[in-house]
Amino acid sequence: MSAKQKDLKTWFRSGAPWIWMNAGAVTIAVLMTLGLLSLIAVRGLGHFWPADVIEAEYRVPGQESRLIAGEVVEAEQVPRARLAASGLPVEAVGGEFMTRELLKVGNREIYGADFTWLIGEWLSNQQKPDGLVVLERREWGNFYGYPLALKENGQVVAEGAAIMPELLKRIERTNELIERLAILERGDIGHINHGLERLRLERRSLELKGRLDAAVEADLQARRAEWDIRYQALESQLTELHRELSRDSMTMRTTDGREQEIQVAKIVRAFQPNAMSLPAKLGHYFVKLWEFVSDEPREANTEGGVFPAIFGTVLMTLIMAVIVTPFGVVAAVYLREYAKQGWLTRVIRIAVNNLAGVPAIVYGVFGLGFFVYVLGGSIDRLFFPEALPAPTFGTPGLMWASVTLAILTLPVVIVATEEGLARIPRMIREGSLALGATKSETLWRVVIPMASPAMMTGLILAVARAAGEVAPLMLVGVVKLAPSLPLNGNYPYLHLDQKIMHLGFHIYDVGFQSPNVEAARPLVYATALLLVLVIALLNLSAVYIRNHLREKYKALDH
Structure with a gap:
């Protein structure tokens, strides 16, 4: 060698x-x-940048040319033979590939679709006119065109160069009116509707118990009359707000010469991307980014924000953590400290480890069958008979989604806590007992505090898995759209029976169920990035607590 x-x-x-x-x-x-x-991050966050809008002449061989305007979203090289097979009149001569561009042309009520594929070689005279205006609307997507006139109650109040400054002022006014309308409808009127519903349930409960006499009925009617008076006082404000919102409108002209009347109340913002400076575009970008994390979704979840989904994800994960931690710790303490270490305990540990590998959808089916139908139905019959046949807890909701995830992540917490208890030296237990402490005092004042970092590790793993689960939640409480938050000012304040939105399900819905695939694609990336950040934030919070506990009890290890 x-x-x-x-x-x-x-x-x-x-x-x-x-x-x-x-x-x-x-x-x-x-x-x-x-x-x-x-x-x-690149594909998701780039969606909020105000891209330039091109205006060009599009000439298909053998057809009349037409003017078209829109944002270039994507460009790709396509074999000429493939385009010819699709029926396009491409010439037989030339290169092997041609450019195909995806343009966001907006104006859905006119063109029928927000996006269209065009052949790049057939686009000519491309330019970026400064006067081209983009209207971001609450419904029907963006509108691209040139403003002709701004009207108030049908009378023209601005034309030409005076339109944009006046339009921006009136958009700001209508946005304030819409915020007041939302506060009125969901706050004051929502509170009145909640009070009327509780009054109805109270009457039904008294009727079922046989306590509904004339005096009680008169008292209920008087209380209902008070609610009606409060609603009538708000109804006039509601009517006035709707009248104010319908006051302003503007006339727009598309690139190809068509005119469209648009209510200013339906416009979220108006801007001229081709004329914007870099600081203006940065300001627009961060406004859009803030809207994404703080606003409600619109346009079949392809526009607006995802705040209800963020709130639902975090709240459900916190409730899950509150439920799973004590159960997991108690089970681990019993298996490690009290149970006789024989074949039965070994079988239980094997079963716990196997539960960690059960597919999540199986937990969802179990949660739907047991928690929702059996347990929830029993709760309704025992505690909410006045609401039947409408279910209260006998339907998917926040509570059952949290409990299902707690069952799903319970094995992780049990295993991690057991490992932490096993690593504590025996001499520490014996020293505590030698000083006169009982076994339970040793457990709760010495052993469990020292094992708390391991418990937090289990909780971190549980949060990481639970926050990203989607399959079981589709069965036990998560829905496509639930803009009303489960935490509000109406008693009992935290509504565990209410359905919620979830970032993971929102990604699935926008990516695979959206009727507007091209508009939804960048939001899939943006929401996925946001879900990763939310999970990371939850985990970092738990890691900080674990490290603090580890430093606190480090001296006891030596």
């Missing part, structure tokens, strides 16, 4: 190759993760 072979053999025996191999695997995994997050 040569010296080089001996050195190579010694090098392998030292374990250095495996260290380098592990380091390389970790590096590849980190780079892949960063690459994936970067891809999601």
Whole structure:
């Protein structure tokens, strides 16, 4: 054996190759993760940038040319033969590939679709006119065109260059009116409707108990009359707000010469992207980004924000953590500290480990069958008979979604807590007992505090899995659209029976159920990035608490 072979053999025996191999695997995994997050961030966050709008002449061979305007969303090289097979009149001569561009042309009520594919070689005289205006609307998507006149109650109040400054003022006014309308409808009127519903349930409960006499009926009618008086006082405000919202309108002309009348109340914002400076575009970008995380969805979840989904995800995860932590800790303490370590305990541990591998959808079916139909139906019959046949807890909602996730993540917390209890030296327990402490005092004042970092590790793993689950939630409480938050000012304030939105389900719905696929695609990336950030924030909070506990009880380990 040569010296080089001996050195190579010694090098392998030292374990250095495996260290380098592990380091390389970790590096590849980190780079892949960063690459994936970067891809999601670029494609998602780029959606909010106010892109320039082109105006061009589009001439299909053998047809009349037409003017078209829109944002270039995507461009790709397509084989000429493939375009010819689709029926397009491409020439037989020329290059092998042609450019195909996806344009967001908006004006859905006129063109029938927001996006269209065009052949790049057939676009000519491309320009970016400064006067082209983009109207972001509450429904029907964007509108691209030129403003002709701004009207108030049918009378023209601005034309030409005076339209845009006046339009921006009136959009700001209508946005304030819409905010007041939302507060009125969901706040004051929502509170009145909640009070009327509780009054109806109270009457039905008294009727079922046989306590509904003339005096009680008169009292209920008097209380209902008070609610009606309060509603009538608000109804006039509601009518006035709707009248104010319908006051302003504007006439727009598309690039190809068509005119369209648009209510200013339906416009979220108006801007001229081709004339905007870089600071103006940055300001617009951050406004849109803030709207995404703070507003409600609209346009079949393809526009607006995702705040209800963020709120639902965080609230459900916190309730799940409150439920799973005590159950997981108690089960682990019993298995490690009290149960006799025999074959039965080993079987239970094997069962717990196997539960961690059960598909999530199975937990969803179990939650729907047991928690919703059996347990929820029993709760309705025992505590809410006046609401029947309408279910209260006998239907999917926040409570059952949280409990289902708690059952799903329970094995993770049990295993992590058991590992933490097993690592505590026996001499610490014996020292506590020698000083006169009882077994329970030793457990709750010494052992469990020292094992708390391991418990937090289990909770971190549980939060990471629960916050990203989608399949079981589709069965036990998460819906496509639930703009009303389950936490509000109406008694009992936290409405555990209410359905919620969830970021994971929102990604599925926008990506696979949206009727407007092209508009939904960038929001899938943006929502996915937001879900990762929410999970990371929850995990970092738990990691901070774990590290604090670890430092606090570090001295006891030595």
